[in-house]
Amino acid sequence: MSLTRAPIATMASGAEVALYLHTLVGSAGDGPTVGICAAIHGNERTSTEIVLEASRAFSGLDFKGRLMLAPVANPLAFEANHRHTPTDEINLNRVFPGQSGGWFSEQLALVLSREFLDKIDVLIDIHSGGDRPTVDYVYIRNAERLSRAFGSRVLYRGAPDKQGTLFAGTSVSVTEKRDVPSVTIELGGGLIDQRPYVGRGIRGLTNILATLGMLDREPTPSPDQIVVDSIVTSRPRMGGFLETEAPALGETIGAGACLGRVIHPQTFEELDRIDNQVSNGIMILSHLTRNVVQPGDYGYMVGSISV
Ligand SMILES: [Zn+2]
Structure with a gap:
C-alpha cells in the first residue's frame, strides 16, 4: 500500500x-x-x-x-x-x-x-x-x-x-x-x-x-430491493427534542402517518408534528434516538416506491 x-x-x-x-x-x-x-x-x-x-x-x-x-x-x-x-x-x-x-x-x-x-x-x-x-x-x-x-x-x-x-x-x-x-x-x-x-x-x-471480477469469487446475490424515484425530506419547523414515531429504516409508511414530534425541552409541550406526505412511502432517513434538533435540520426522508 x-x-x-x-x-x-x-x-x-x-x-x-x-x-x-x-x-x-x-x-x-x-x-x-x-x-x-x-x-x-x-x-x-x-x-x-x-x-x-x-x-x-x-x-x-x-x-x-x-x-x-x-x-x-x-x-x-x-x-x-x-x-x-x-x-x-x-x-x-x-x-x-x-x-x-x-x-x-x-x-x-x-x-x-x-x-x-x-x-x-x-x-x-x-x-x-x-x-x-x-x-x-x-x-x-x-x-x-x-x-x-x-x-x-x-x-x-x-x-x-x-x-x-x-x-x-x-x-x-x-x-x-x-x-x-x-x-x-x-x-x-x-x-x-x-x-x-x-x-x-x-x-x-x-x-x-x-x-467487477476483481475477486476470485462469485458475488453474493442482493436481497429483495426496492427502487424509489423521488424522496421527500421533512424538516422540523421548531427546535427541541425530536421523538420519532416512524417505522424502522427500510419499512413502508403511508401518507399522513406521524414521523415524529418536536418537544420543548423545558416546558415539555409539543411544538411540531411532522407527518409523512408520501403515499406508498419507505423510510430512508430517520432519527433512531431522541435527538436535539434545530428548526430546519434534517428530520426525515421518505422515498416514493416506483410502481
Ligand atoms: Zn453527504
Whole structure:
C-alpha cells in the first residue's frame, strides 16, 4: 500500500491542508482502478470508518486491479464535524470539478478531481447520516448493477435535471462525464453503534469488487430491493427534542402517518408534528434516538416506491 500526500493550501494560521490518498495494488493481476472516497461532507464520519476498515480488510485480499482510497475528502469539514467547509461555508459536493482561483472549497474540489476522480475507472462515493440522523440507501446512477451489488434494501433512481445530472457539481458529475461507473452510498450515522453499518459497508464494497471480477469469487446475490424515484425530506419547523414515531429504516409508511414530534425541552409541550406526505412511502432517513434538533435540520426522508 502506498500513501500520497496532495497539498491543497496553506491556511491563514500557517497550517497546511493536504489530502491523503492510499493506493492498494492487487496481487492477482490487472484490473480496474476503483476509487473509494468518504467525508465529502465532513460530519459523515461513518463513511471514513468504512474506508479505514476497507483498507485493513482489502490489504489482505488477493484482488485484480487497484484501489484508491480517499478517506477524508474534506479535511477541514471533518475536523469541525460540519457538513460544509467551515472556511467558506460551501457544500463541497456542489462545486466539482472546482477551479484554481475560486473559493477554498473549489480549490479543494479541483485537487480531488485531478488527483483522485480523474485517475479512477470506478467511483464509490460513501456518505452517511452525521451525528444524529441515520440513513440507508444507494443511488442508481450510471452503474445499476454495481449499485445493486452493494446490497442495501432501498435504491434511489432520481430524475436527472436539464444538465443531465441529479445534482450539479457533485463528485459523480465529474466521473459520469468520462462514463466512469459511479455509485453513491448513503449508510449509517446517528447516536447508535456504527459497527453494524461499517460491517455492511465492508461486505457491500467486497461484493462490488466481486461483481467487477476483481475477486476470485462469485458475488453474493442482493436481497429483495426496492427502487424509489423521488424522496421527500421533512424538516422540523421548531427546535427541541425530536421523538420519532416512524417505522424502522427500510419499512413502508403511508401518507399522513406521524414521523415524529418536536418537544420543548423545558416546558415539555409539543411544538411540531411532522407527518409523512408520501403515499406508498419507505423510510430512508430517520432519527433512531431522541435527538436535539434545530428548526430546519434534517428530520426525515421518505422515498416514493416506483410502481
Ligand atoms: Zn453527504
